[in-house]
Amino acid sequence: MAEEIKQPRIGVFVCHCGTNIAGTIDVEAVKDYAATLPNVAVADHYQYMCSTPGQQMIQDAIKEHDLTGVVVAACTPRLHEPTFRTATKEGGLNPFRFEMANIRDQNSWVHMHDAEGATEKAKDAVRIAVAKASLLEDLYPKSVPVEHAAMVVGAGVGGIQAALDLANAGIKTYLIEKSPTVGGRMSQLDKTFPTLDCSQCILTPKMVDVGRHPNIELHTYTEVEAVDGYIGNFEITLRKKARGVMSQDEATAKGIVGGGCNGCGDCEAVCPVIKPNPFELGMAPRKAIYIYHPQVVPLVYTVDFDSCVKCGLCVEACGDKKAIDLEMEDTFETVKVGSVILATGYEIFPVEKKREWGYKQFDNVITSLEFERLICASGPTGGHLVRPSDGETPMKVAFLLCAGSRDNTGVGKPYCSRFCCMYSLKHAHQVMEKIPGCQPYIFYMDIRSFGKMYEEFYYRIQNEGAKFIRGRVANILEDPKTKNLHVYAEDTLLGRPVDIEVDMAVLAAAIQPAADTDHVRHLFGVSCSQDGWLLEAHPKLNPCGTTTAGIFLAGVCQGPKDIPDTVAQAEGAASAASIPIHMGKVDLEPYFAQCIEEKCAGCGMCVNQCPYSALDLIEKDGRTVMHVTEAKCKGCGTCGGFCPGGAIYMQHFTTPQIVAQIDAFLLGGEE
Amino acid sequence: MAEEEWQPKIIAIICNWCSYAGADLAGSARTQYPPDVRAIRVMCTGRVDPLFIMKAFADGADGVLVSGCHFGDCHYIAGNYKCAKRMFLLKSVLKDLGIDDHRLRMTFVSASEGAKWAMVMEDVVKTIKELGPSPINQLKQ
Numbered sequence: 001m002a003e004e005i006k007q008p009r010i011g012v013f014v015c016h017c018g019t020n021i022a023g024t025i026d027v028e029a030v031k032d033y034a035a036t037l038p039n040v041a042v043a044d045h046y047q048y049m050c051s052t053p054g055q056q057m058i059q060d061a062i063k064e065h066d067l068t069g070v071v072v073a074a075c076t077p078r079l080h081e082p083t084f085r086t087a088t089k090e091g092g093l094n095p096f097r098f099e100m101a102n103i104r105d106q107n108s109w110v111h112m113h114d115a116e117g118a119t120e121k122a123k124d125a126v127r128i129a130v131a132k133a134s135l136l137e138d139l140y141p142k143s144v145p146v147e148h149a150a151m152v153v154g155a156g157v158g159g160i161q162a163a164l165d166l167a168n169a170g171i172k173t174y175l176i177e178k179s180p181t182v183g184g185r186m187s188q189l190d191k192t193f194p195t196l197d198c199s200q201c202i203l204t205p206k207m208v209d210v211g212r213h214p215n216i217e218l219h220t221y222t223e224v225e226a227v228d229g230y231i232g233n234f235e236i237t238l239r240k241k242a243r244g245v246m247s248q249d250e251a252t253a254k255g256i257v258g259g260g261c262n263g264c265g266d267c268e269a270v271c272p273v274i275k276p277n278p279f280e281l282g283m284a285p286r287k288a289i290y291i292y293h294p295q296v297v298p299l300v301y302t303v304d305f306d307s308c309v310k311c312g313l314c315v316e317a318c319g320d321k322k323a324i325d326l327e328m329e330d331t332f333e334t335v336k337v338g339s340v341i342l343a344t345g346y347e348i349f350p351v352e353k354k355r356e357w358g359y360k361q362f363d364n365v366i367t368s369l370e371f372e373r374l375i376c377a378s379g380p381t382g383g384h385l386v387r388p389s390d391g392e393t394p395m396k397v398a399f400l401l402c403a404g405s406r407d408n409t410g411v412g413k414p415y416c417s418r419f420c421c422m423y424s425l426k427h428a429h430q431v432m433e434k435i436p437g438c439q440p441y442i443f444y445m446d447i448r449s450f451g452k453m454y455e456e457f458y459y460r461i462q463n464e465g466a467k468f469i470r471g472r473v474a475n476i477l478e479d480p481k482t483k484n485l486h487v488y489a490e491d492t493l494l495g496r497p498v499d500i501e502v503d504m505a506v507l508a509a510a511i512q513p514a515a516d517t518d519h520v521r522h523l524f525g526v527s528c529s530q531d532g533w534l535l536e537a538h539p540k541l542n543p544c545g546t547t548t549a550g551i552f553l554a555g556v557c558q559g560p561k562d563i564p565d566t567v568a569q570a571e572g573a574a575s576a577a578s579i580p581i582h583m584g585k586v587d588l589e590p591y592f593a594q595c596i597e598e599k600c601a602g603c604g605m606c607v608n609q610c611p612y613s614a615l616d617l618i619e620k621d622g623r624t625v626m627h628v629t630e631a632k633c634k635g636c637g638t639c640g641g642f643c644p645g646g647a648i649y650m651q652h653f654t655t656p657q658i659v660a661q662i663d664a665f666l667l668g669g670e671e
Numbered sequence: 672m673a674e675e676e677w678q679p680k681i682i683a684i685i686c687n688w689c690s691y692a693g694a695d696l697a698g699s700a701r702t703q704y705p706p707d708v709r710a711i712r713v714m715c716t717g718r719v720d721p722l723f724i725m726k727a728f729a730d731g732a733d734g735v736l737v738s739g740c741h742f743g744d745c746h747y748i749a750g751n752y753k754c755a756k757r758m759f760l761l762k763s764v765l766k767d768l769g770i771d772d773h774r775l776r777m778t779f780v781s782a783s784e785g786a787k788w789a790m791v792m793e794d795v796v797k798t799i800k801e802l803g804p805s806p807i808n809q810l811k812q
Binding site: 079125638646659 | 680682684687688689691692694695697698699701702703704705706707709710711712713714715717718719720722723726727730731732743744746747748749750753754757781782783784789
């Protein structure tokens with residue numbers, strides 16, 4: 001609140017942004033115009049206001065002209081507001097006495113062919129900003145303590161890496177996974193390109209580590225139910241789904257000495273219910289009490305209550321361990337964390353929607369993930385690649401790249417799924433290695449081998465004898481007798497149609513965000529891009545952060561990426577998420593609502609508007625007035641937009657400030 | 672009066688998290704649109720007091736756009752719903768005052784919809800140009 005009324009003295013600085021702004025807008029004219037505006041003490045322009053000399057200009061001008069407010073006409077406040085607030089502060093002013101006029105992202109870049117219109121718009125934008133800057137006040141961020149704990153949602157390789165990094169940095173970390181085991185997609189893979197490391201061999205040690213790390217509290221078969229709070233103080237409710245089986249720790253806590261699941265598998269042996277195993281993509285059976293595979297972490301069985309007939313045979317088989325409880329119900333637990341990393345991953349695009357390739361119509365058309373399981377030594381066939389139709393070894397295999405990716409028909413996905421080229425090269429290598437004489441045919445649009453040692457791997461597979469045909473497959477037809485497949489395409493390099501008869505076709509299906517990504521992002525208040533991938537705060541300069549403070553992203557949930565990129569982003573996200581925790585406190589932007597008690601009639605209508613229950617009615621000096629709990633207020637201003645008496649003072653977005661902006665535009669700054 | 676020369680005065684009050692970000696994205700993508708609209712940033716469309724809009728029309732605005740997040744995507748849970756309710760009510764008030772309610776528009780543009788923002792800009796400018804100068808301005812003259 002203003003202590004003394006001082007005539008505002010505003011400094012206006014117009015940025016050229018190289019030619020980004022100056023190439024379209026007459027910056028000199030904007031500067032000259034700004035100098036004529038009421039309250040403007042100084043107006044200047046410079047090539048890059050965000051650079052050190054640019055920021056120095058602001059600091060010097062504040063001192064020289066005794067400024068009360070600063071306006072920079074440049075890019076968007078979403079990019080450089082923090083930069084210029086710092087400069088304003090270094091110049092000796094309260095950082096919130098800064099206002100930005102967006103004359104680049106919302107002006108010069110979108111009106112490139114209308115220099116005159118753009119310049120007029122820039123002048124108006126500066127006038128609007130000066131009007132607001134004239135009414136800005138000193139504000140002080142509220143510092144809140146940060147809980148010394150973090151949460152990682154999703155325990156694929158990205159989530160595992162992020163959790164390990166946080167835990168190794170001394171932070172208590174809750175790792176949440178909805179399926180019964182950690183490991184994610186990577187645990188389904190056989191080998192990894194381009195090094196041909198065995199996927200399990202490099203992943204399982206990390207899986208074991210998260211299971212036993214003293215700083216990691218692992219919650220498998222658990223989903224996030226509700227999220228409350230803000231950076232530093234998230235309160236997250238977890239739904240621990242009824243697993244039907246107690247771990248050894250849980251049994252000990254219940255006083256069953258030496259009890260709990262030890263993974264012996266006696267229950268599974270007697271269970272009479274057989275269902276397809278989703279880990280093997282339905283190509284192998286599992287029982288109603290199951291583990292996905294022998295390397296699961298934690299090694300605890302799970303009852304599928306949807307198919308369990310509650311015969312009780314498993315309970316008998318378990319005996320004194322008393323691990324199985326067929327009446328178990330979901331339980332809820334609330335934990336407090338300072339920051340959160342989302343690593344919810346992806347799923348395979350339902351490629352049967354592309355009917356021309358015959359997936360789910362023809363037995364011998366499979367997806368790449370099914371191929372991974374079939375070629376994997378621990379898979380349903382023990383690593384022997386066979387045709388689903390007759391169990392024979394295929395001698396000619398077609399690989400169809402961009403199966404649903406880079407597809408503008410509206411059926412598939414417009415984006416590149418980024419790792420399909422490379423794993424298809426790996427698959428070609430694997431069939432040639434495992435089946436002597438087997439000929440792979442790779443149908444591609446472009447081979448995108450962009451990573452370290454990837455291009456070299458591409459040459460290697462070419463030299464090994466894989467046949468590359470540049471062209472997207474038009475359709476696949478099955479020979480009903482032999483179940484062989486005819487693959488029809490145009491070889492665009494030779495300019496002629498091809499018809500190749502193969503034993504098996506593998507579709508490198510596109511990927512899409514995991515099914516519950518949308519639900520999770522609504523819980524955490526994170527935006528998504530048009531394709532449904534979670535939206536990073538900035539695609540280049542803040543790829544791990546989100547626009548919600550304290551929430552970070554790792555892995556494919558942010559966009560398609562391979563394992564090295566996922567792990568790198570996970571490490572970045574872990575580092576970013578640990579910053580507020582290690583700082584111990586965070587500053588919240590001081591955009592709090594305040595009650596102007598003289599004007600408040602105590603009607604209480606605002607109380608219902610507040611989504612955060614930050615407002616209450618209190619008795620003060622014999623009157624009922626509204627009271628704001630600042631720690632709960634997030635500064636949306638919904639109460640301020642609703643108050644019939646104008647009694648809510650919305651800091652930094654006050655009614656006088658906004659009305660001044662409207663007047664400045666429409667009345668030319670005159671009252 | 673030559674209609675070509677008349678430049679409408681249109682003000683947009685847009686939320687920081689979705690529409691402002693979407694407008695920035697249109698910039699990053701260099702999607703071109705007419706320059707007639709001037710934007711004021713608020714944190715949430717929930718902040719938009721109907722009186723701001725009445726003030727804008729009283730000041731002579733030819734059109735007002737309020738743009739926020741899609742329903743269900745509000746950074747503050749439901750500010751956009753609350754704003755939309757107010758805007759519906761306000762439209763009927765405008766009609767009673769003799770102001771065509773098409774002069775007030777609420778749109779929902781997300782942070783990833785730069786192209787949609789450009790379309791909204793095109794459309795708002797076209798609508799207001801078709802409607803012509805605000806009757807308030809004519810009264811003032």
